[in-house]
Amino acid sequence: MNFETNDEHRMIRKMVRDFAEKEIAPLAEEIDASDQFPHGLMRRLGELGILGMPFPEAYGGSDGDYFGLVIALEEVARVSGSLALILDAHTSLCCEPIYHFGTEAQRQKFLIPLARGEKVGAFGLTEPQAGSDAGATLTRAVRDDDAWVINGQKVFTTNGSAADVFVITAKTDPDKGTRGISSFIIEKGTPGLRLGREEKKMGLNGTGTCALFFENCRIPAENLLGAENEGFKQFMITLDAGRIAIAAMALGLAQGAFERAVAYAKERVQFGRPIAQFQAIQWMVADMATDIESARLMLNKVAWMKEQGLRYTKEAAMLKLLATEVSERVCYKAVQILGGYGYIRDYAVERMYRDQRLCAIGEGTNEIQRLVIARQVLEL
Numbered sequence: 001m002n003f004e005t006n007d008e009h010r011m012i013r014k015m016v017r018d019f020a021e022k023e024i025a026p027l028a029e030e031i032d033a034s035d036q037f038p039h040g041l042m043r044r045l046g047e048l049g050i051l052g053m054p055f056p057e058a059y060g061g062s063d064g065d066y067f068g069l070v071i072a073l074e075e076v077a078r079v080s081g082s083l084a085l086i087l088d089a090h091t092s093l094c095c096e097p098i099y100h101f102g103t104e105a106q107r108q109k110f111l112i113p114l115a116r117g118e119k120v121g122a123f124g125l126t127e128p129q130a131g132s133d134a135g136a137t138l139t140r141a142v143r144d145d146d147a148w149v150i151n152g153q154k155v156f157t158t159n160g161s162a163a164d165v166f167v168i169t170a171k172t173d174p175d176k177g178t179r180g181i182s183s184f185i186i187e188k189g190t191p192g193l194r195l196g197r198e199e200k201k202m203g204l205n206g207t208g209t210c211a212l213f214f215e216n217c218r219i220p221a222e223n224l225l226g227a228e229n230e231g232f233k234q235f236m237i238t239l240d241a242g243r244i245a246i247a248a249m250a251l252g253l254a255q256g257a258f259e260r261a262v263a264y265a266k267e268r269v270q271f272g273r274p275i276a277q278f279q280a281i282q283w284m285v286a287d288m289a290t291d292i293e294s295a296r297l298m299l300n301k302v303a304w305m306k307e308q309g310l311r312y313t314k315e316a317a318m319l320k321l322l323a324t325e326v327s328e329r330v331c332y333k334a335v336q337i338l339g340g341y342g343y344i345r346d347y348a349v350e351r352m353y354r355d356q357r358l359c360a361i362g363e364g365t366n367e368i369q370r371l372v373i374a375r376q377v378l379e380l
């Protein structure tokens with residue numbers, strides 16, 4: 001068994017870490033405080049080949065793999081959860097389905113500028129009444145000559161207010177349940193597409209999260225993504241990979257908070273010595289390190305399964321469950337170690353603790369992950 005990542009992956013980690021420390025970290029606090037979408041950093045992620053990591057050069061990508069994207073996500077999240085979520089939604093949730101299910105023309109038209117960072121992508125699945133029950137979608141697409149006409153609403157769309165390209169789902173055959181849903185590509189500025197106000201969130205600010213409203217939104221027939229009525233399976237497959245991505249993001253946030261807590265514990269003097277010398281702190285640090293190591297091992301395993309072309313639905317759900325609970329525990333302890341300083345905005349662990357909270361909710365709540373795991377284990 002080889003637990004080492006390869007040379008290329010080590011190179012990606014170093015490249016993204018350097019970039020993250022030099023260019024993302026100095027802006028992370030401002031992104032959180034201003035709640036402004038970081039367009040400049042997105043363009044830089046495109047220039048560095050990070051947005052197009054898993055795609056061939058012919059589609060504007062950098063000929064890497066999903067494992068490389070996972071490493072990049074972890075390194076970006078280590079300094080900015082917001083930018084990591086933006087990268088996840090753009091590449092893993094919007095570009096990936098276009099690459100896997102799109103026609104050659106769709107790849108040429110949409111994937112290339114997205115992978116290069118010339119455009120921003122978003123993914124609209126969740127609706128007011130269709131969260132965990134993703135099949136309960138009410139948004140409707142009706143064929144009309146050479147067009148699809150879409151009516152309905154999406155909520156909580158990450159990158160929504162900044163996006164140029166949206167991959168969304170809509171019912172095309174309402175009597176067929178999950179077998180009557182299709183995916184579509186919609187461009188910003190299409191008449192009938194209206195953006196809601198940006199949501200004020202607990203954390204992960206600057207991600208342009210908003211609702212999308214479709215009011216007789218008419219898109220060309222060729223913007224159907226993949227086969228008609230195959231949308232549910234497509235986004236289940238997309239979310240399997242997305243759950244690896246959100247786990248990487250949770251782990252990166254845990255890693256960032258852990259490093260800050262360790263540095264603080266070595267410097268902070270109380271009762272005449274650094275608090276790192278007290279067993280109360282040592283035990284927390286030991287638990288944090290163990291948690292992070294176990295989540296990273298699982299992350300590497302599931303990313304490897306994906307690269308091997310193995311089915312990894314159950315393992316991705318386990319990974320997301322594990323990594324996000326690890327992140328909660330680690331960030332909680334980081335705040336605890338910093339004490340009063342951990343609770344104020346001047347210290348990044350406060351932001352990381354808020355940011356990680358979404359990871360147990362987005363891309364399927366941890367309760368849905370348990371359901372996915374239990375269904376497979378019990379063969380239900």
Ligand code: COS
Nearest residue numbers: 125131132133134135178233236237240313362363364368
């Ligand atoms: N890969 C491929 N196909 C899958 C799949 C997967 N991971 N999961 C389900 N499918 C297929 C099933 O095989 C089934 O196919 P058939 O119609 O041919 O039988 C179909 O999809 C329906 O599956 P199922 O019956 O399991 O659907 P449910 O309505 O019971 O829903 C859950 C399943 C709850 C797992 C799904 O709705 C879900 O993941 N919800 C969470 C949504 C989510 O993550 N939202 C966050 C969005 S953040 S952008």
